[in-house]
Amino acid sequence: MHRDQAADPAPRRSDATRAAILTAARERFAADGYDRATIRAIARDADIDPSMVMRYYGNKEGLFAAATEADLRLPDLAAVPRDEVGRRLARHFLDRWEQDDVMTATLRVGVTNSAGTARMQGIFRDQLGPVVAAVCPDPAEAPARAALVASQVLGMALARYVLRFPPAAGMPREEVIAWLGPTLQRYLTGDRPYSASSDTS
Amino acid sequence: MHRDQAADPAPRRSDATRAAILTAARERFAADGYDRATIRAIARDADIDPSMVMRYYGNKEGLFAAATEADLRLPDLAAVPRDEVGRRLARHFLDRWEQDDVMTATLRVGVTNSAGTARMQGIFRDQLGPVVAAVCPDPAEAPARAALVASQVLGMALARYVLRFPPAAGMPREEVIAWLGPTLQRYLTGDRPYSASSDTS
DNA sequence: TACCGTTGCCAACAAGCGTTGACCAACAAC
DNA sequence: GTTGTTGGTCAACGCTTGTTGGCAACGGTA
Incomplete structure (x- = not known):
């Protein structure tokens, strides 16, 4: 099994940016809801261009899906x-x-x-x-x-x-x-x- | 005390329209939330022009305030x-x-x-x-x-x-x-x- | 009849949205 | 050193939104 295919995806140079986008997205979605949390505002919070959000997450729904991969982490x-x-x-x-x-x-x-x-x-x-x-x-x-x-x-x-x-x-x-x-x-x-x-x- | 000032406001010819707007607004707000419930959609449901909503309720917030005068009607x-x-x-x-x-x-x-x-x-x-x-x-x-x-x-x-x-x-x-x-x-x-x-x- | 406030429609505005594609800079491979 | 890939910016698009002002029809009143 190649290293790049396994559970550990190849680290990318843009990982920091991707993480910043997700963090900003979570804050905005939590504070404003879906419609008011605009991609432009999220990008501004993350200090990048709105088009980067599109590049990395496809569209707004994709960003939401990635930002809210909610795990309740329930105990046994x-x-x-x-x-x-x-x-x-x-x-x-x-x-x-x-x-x-x-x-x-x-x-x-x-x-x-x-x-x-x-x-x-x-x-x-x-x-x-x-x-x-x-x-x-x-x-x-x-x-x-x-x-x-x-x-x-x-x-x-x-x-x-x-x-x-x-x-x-x-x-x-x-x-x-x-x-x-x-x-x-x-x-x-x-x-x-x-x-x-x-x-x- | 004049009749028009008292608790019973003068009936207007537009009362039916006003009521239709409020009903449509409640349905839209309940189904779609604040942002997605557009004034245009509400007006379409009520079969009138969007500008009427503005005339009668000032702006979208005013419409919301009028449409959700919620009374829990709690018993004693x-x-x-x-x-x-x-x-x-x-x-x-x-x-x-x-x-x-x-x-x-x-x-x-x-x-x-x-x-x-x-x-x-x-x-x-x-x-x-x-x-x-x-x-x-x-x-x-x-x-x-x-x-x-x-x-x-x-x-x-x-x-x-x-x-x-x-x-x-x-x-x-x-x-x-x-x-x-x-x-x-x-x-x-x-x-x-x-x-x-x-x-x- | 003439008048005036009310009711309603229409067309347009500025602003903001998600989204796109062209373009540049940095880096890696050969 | 050249080439291809990746990270990132910029300007613009098409569209929808809330909101506005002008204008036509109606309905009582004098």
């Missing part, structure tokens, strides 16, 4: 005590969101761009789905439980990092984890609640 | 049995979201437009805040509890109506209520969880 929940998976997951998502701009960028674009929506769906289906299936009582319920987990995680991210509701944005990390942990725990391992359609309370 | 939770406020609120938000396009439009724009973000903050602070304060144990905790409720409600709306995660979008109404009810109940009336910063589980 099977190795965590069963009654702590909720807290553990809450903590992990908070970490992941504050780690870099990729998650915020993906969320923001997911709301305005159809390619972004598809990407968001894929991330949670392919990455969160299996992890949930490994800890929940009935694997058939995994997609629904994963969707519930996603709803609470994304909702907090929305309130805290995008909409910046003051009480949510200012809440200490540990308090957020303490509140969300039990919620996620119930979504993951709790009994499926009774939900007869005749219930009109 | 004081009249609901204390242990059912969670379910009741979950049901109400689901109803409210499926009632018309205003909530989806406001959410979508809130994510991409700074005026929309401000509007979203105002809605939940001024409308949800007082209702939460009326049912939660310590009024000082109301903003934080309201933010938690908002995070779960908005997160489910995001997953179900905007990102359209298949398991969330396809979940029966009553099942969503059964899952979210206890979560909201705990956020509203549950004990403030222990959250010492030394906790590293």
Whole structure:
């Protein structure tokens, strides 16, 4: 196997520029969403010409795809005590969101761009789905439980990092984890609640 | 007091047109977000000329402000049995979201437009805040509890109506209520969880 | 009838967008 | 030293956007 073909692509002289473009793109997508994050603005941030973005990433959609290769980096929940998976997951998502701009960028674009929506769906289906299936009582319920987990995680991210509701944005990390942990725990391992359609309370 | 000055503004011949513009604007904002919902497209939907939109609403921001005067129409939770406020609120938000396009439009724009973000903050602070304060144990905790409720409600709306995660979008109404009810109940009336910063589980 | 505010359409503007292709400078290979 | 490849700049294109001003028809009022 030749060195240039393997997992390690040949290093190029332009790697620094490519990285600068991706960093600027993530910041802009995270801050402005898809439409307002213009290629010209991204290029200005990266101190290069807009045409370079086209050369290296084809078009704007290609740039977005490259900039938001989001990996949730989920831990193996099977190795965590069963009654702590909720807290553990809450903590992990908070970490992941504050780690870099990729998650915020993906969320923001997911709301305005159809390619972004598809990407968001894929991330949670392919990455969160299996992890949930490994800890929940009935694997058939995994997609629904994963969707519930996603709803609470994304909702907090929305309130805290995008909409910046003051009480949510200012809440200490540990308090957020303490509140969300039990919620996620119930979504993951709790009994499926009774939900007869005749219930009109 | 003259009739024309009072709460009932003089009916105009153009009221039908104004209403058509607002309806079309809500649909477009809800479906496409702020930037992609162009004034030309809205005017086309309403079967009028783009310049009419400018005449009646000043500019695009004015149109958005008029189209998303969002009222959560929250019920008086004081009249609901204390242990059912969670379910009741979950049901109400689901109803409210499926009632018309205003909530989806406001959410979508809130994510991409700074005026929309401000509007979203105002809605939940001024409308949800007082209702939460009326049912939660310590009024000082109301903003934080309201933010938690908002995070779960908005997160489910995001997953179900905007990102359209298949398991969330396809979940029966009553099942969503059964899952979210206890979560909201705990956020509203549950004990403030222990959250010492030394906790590293 | 003549008048005037309202309603509506049309054509155009300046600005900004994504995108393209020509062109130059630096480097590597032979 | 010549040649081909790569990294980068510049100016322009076609298009869409929000926005504007002029102008024709309508509808009450005097």
